[in-house]
Amino acid sequence: MRTLLDVVKEIDNISFPYHNSADHDQYVDELWRFYLPEDPRPYGYIPKFVVEAMPWSADFHIDDKSVPKKVQLLTNSPADANKAIAHLLQTAREKRLFKCLEGWRNEEYRILGAKSVIKIERAGAGLLGITTTGVHMTVYTRSSTREILLWAPKRSMTTKNNPGKLDTSVAGGVPAGVKPFECLVKEAAEEASLPQELTTASAKSVGCVMEFNVKDGGNGLLEPSLKYVYDMEVDDVELRPGDSEVEEFCLMTPSEVKKNILEGNYKPMCVMVLVDFFVRHGILTIENEEDYAELVARTHRNLPFPTSSK
Amino acid sequence: MRTLLDVVKEIDNISFPYHNSADHDQYVDELWRFYLPEDPRPYGYIPKFVVEAMPWSADFHIDDKSVPKKVQLLTNSPADANKAIAHLLQTAREKRLFKCLEGWRNEEYRILGAKSVIKIERAGAGLLGITTTGVHMTVYTRSSTREILLWAPKRSMTTKNNPGKLDTSVAGGVPAGVKPFECLVKEAAEEASLPQELTTASAKSVGCVMEFNVKDGGNGLLEPSLKYVYDMEVDDVELRPGDSEVEEFCLMTPSEVKKNILEGNYKPMCVMVLVDFFVRHGILTIENEEDYAELVARTHRNLPFPTSSK
The missing domain is CATH 3.30.750.160 (Transcription Regulator spoIIAA)
Incomplete structure (x- = not known):
């Protein structure tokens, strides 16, 4: 059966240093x-x-x-x-x-x-091969039994990139000159019709995830990425598409989200963010997920490129 | 000025693969x-x-x-x-x-x-050089202004290991045959007088941190470690020492905790757990911490040893 780690390894598909060291070294050396x-x-x-x-x-x-x-x-x-x-x-x-x-x-x-x-x-x-920077926010609410429900946009079937795929609640690249949190507030308004005051007051910075993707199944361009990650718990707020790229927003239980990840229904770049959310919210634990520690390490892998000017 | 990353690097003191690769390779190859x-x-x-x-x-x-x-x-x-x-x-x-x-x-x-x-x-x-496994829980409450306050035990001056140092609220090694969460509940009762029912109901699994320490400033035994991390927010609960190793429990603001980390007043093995707590709770953010991404990567570094039987 396909596991979350299998999906993560398809995305973070340059081998980990240490693991399969010889293969890694040869590929990277060239x-x-x-x-x-x-x-x-x-x-x-x-x-x-x-x-x-x-x-x-x-x-x-x-x-x-x-x-x-x-x-x-x-x-x-x-x-x-x-x-x-x-x-x-x-x-x-x-x-x-x-x-x-x-x-x-x-x-x-x-x-x-x-x-x-x-x-x-x-x-x-x-x-x-420059590291790209983005912001990703998971917006969630709770059911009457206090279970977490995640908001996910379903991309339009007619959009160019990833048609029909599910996405993180709010996401976008951080343009030069814009601070990550400012970028997040703007994207939340544009993509999910979330009022700027709400995001400013309620979005919580909770970490970052790193992944190192090589396009075309490992033969193409190298695309390391760093995503600043935010959570926002909402109550009576409904997310609505702000542009034509998104068809509708769905509300899903963690099991439905996991099923959709395993079936490949999510945009690949969301998977690390969702796995990190599941870990931080105790949905994945060492007791229910055999690959727990490797999932945590891989979603936060160190990239071989600078992340600060020091 | 000493930074959190400086402290983290003193503890996680085997070099990162990729960074200073030649030094790393030579040391590890031997x-x-x-x-x-x-x-x-x-x-x-x-x-x-x-x-x-x-x-x-x-x-x-x-x-x-x-x-x-x-x-x-x-x-x-x-x-x-x-x-x-x-x-x-x-x-x-x-x-x-x-x-x-x-x-x-x-x-x-x-x-x-x-x-x-x-x-x-x-x-x-x-x-x-076997990877050790532990559980660490941060117990916290909120001030009247909703600021987070962390509970920290201060170790007795007469205890053998780390006398007088501050520690994570609850921590312990996971013995063979005991599940991490069971171990946590037991340690919380023994070390901090927290009722088993409270910990069982309120402790939240939130991830794990990994570090690779080489003793004696890099010349001694190799001690990789994996710590399962938990948070517990409490309201009217006071933590009390359960044995003679701990003198008292203090309640500190995040700035006081950070100051104590930088001054070396914490047991080294707590630092990763506290940095991870600060990141997950939005106390450290990309806007206020230059080394944000490297701190996140280092606290979750992949160890070159198995973490699952696969």
């Missing part, structure tokens, strides 16, 4: 590292096919002599670094080199942990 | 692995000085040809494995080979993740 100027910490892993296809300008030093191989940004100021990255991705987009750039958003992530503000177009983050 | 019969997963790391001093019987194959080096238990049944481990540690104790065995408890841990029930005397777990 990836190229992406470095920002004057910072010894790698900010992303890039597969060979991207390095070969990318229209690198002279601002990038392609170093195939180092072990592991690396792409080093050489600019002298944050402004120039931002220009070089933007120009690189715009050129690749114009030349139609990568499918992911068809989803160009004109919205940027701030590169997490960089010592100055360096931004990257959201649609291009995966090309350099 | 440690010996401990293997149980017919199981390819290592159950512990053993430093060279222990391998050399230990009075291994013929039940243990000391393999210095493998890379890394390993100690392989060779017995043919769980009963024999238990006998071999018990005999090994008893012999070492009688010969007074290791200081840690002076704390012999006549209480055993079950080796986590082993396919059958294999036990090890608590005082000897560190000699084979």
Whole structure:
């Protein structure tokens, strides 16, 4: 039978360091590292096919002599670094080199942990293997018997990404220049029609989850992600779609949510957030879940990239 | 200024895989692995000085040809494995080979993740680098302004281990044959005079924390640990010492707790549990703690040893 850990491993599908160490090391050793100027910490892993296809300008030093191989940004100021990255991705987009750039958003992530503000177009983050940052909130209420019921939006069948899938109650990427909590309040209003005052007063910061996904079943772009996680318990509030991406909001018991996760009815990027919710609320325990400790470790795995500027 | 991450790194003081990878690899490669019969997963790391001093019987194959080096238990049944481990540690104790065995408890841990029930005397777990399992519960109440206040026992100045230090509200090792939640209920009654019915009804399973401590500032025994974590909110309940190890229980604000952690007034093994509590309760957030994501990852690091029998 499929387990939660099976689903988690399909999403967090770069192997854990320590486990299957040899496989892990060989695969990771062959990836190229992406470095920002004057910072010894790698900010992303890039597969060979991207390095070969990318229209690198002279601002990038392609170093195939180092072990592991690396792409080093050489600019002298944050402004120039931002220009070089933007120009690189715009050129690749114009030349139609990568499918992911068809989803160009004109919205940027701030590169997490960089010592100055360096931004990257959201649609291009995966090309350099940059860690994406998001906010995810589970909105829940309680039944007459005090059982937890979770609100989940069901995405429209006509929406482009993940049609028909269930989603976290409220979720979104954190754009450069916006604080995570501000972003959450805005997304809650836009996506679930939740009043800003309610979210501001009631949403609780409860942690973060990390996952490291490699697209195309392990052969594609590397997409590490960090999601700030929030809970909000509500009473007489009904969540309603705020845009056409969502068809309706459903209210589900934890067992229904778990069943839907195992059947693949959730957007993959929600699974870590829901597993973490189940652990924090005592729905999964060491007494009822054999993989308890590994689920907890995997949902909070350390990423090999900076998460702070120190 | 000392930060929570500094304190966490003193406790979880084997380096993170990925970070400072070369140092990590060299140190870890030189440690010996401990293997149980017919199981390819290592159950512990053993430093060279222990391998050399230990009075291994013929039940243990000391393999210095493998890379890394390993100690392989060779017995043919769980009963024999238990006998071999018990005999090994008893012999070492009688010969007074290791200081840690002076704390012999006549209480055993079950080796986590082993396919059958294999036990090890608590005082000897560190000699084979076996992961210890514990339960930790934070009992808290709310002030008239709804601020969280945490209950903390202050250990007696005359107790042997950690005299005068603050501790988690309730904590203990999980002995072989006892379920974590049962263990928690018993410890809460014994250590904090909390009625069994109250703990059974109100304690909430909220996760687990993992840490990997190397004793003597990184040169000694390896002590990975897994702690099941519980919260209990109480109202009109006063915690009282149940034995002479504890002098009194104090009620502290989160800022007082944090100050005491930074000043080294807590038992080291509580720090991960308290940091996790602060994260889950929105006391530490990405907006007020620069090391937020690394604190979350480190308190839930994956250990390189089995946590389930799969």
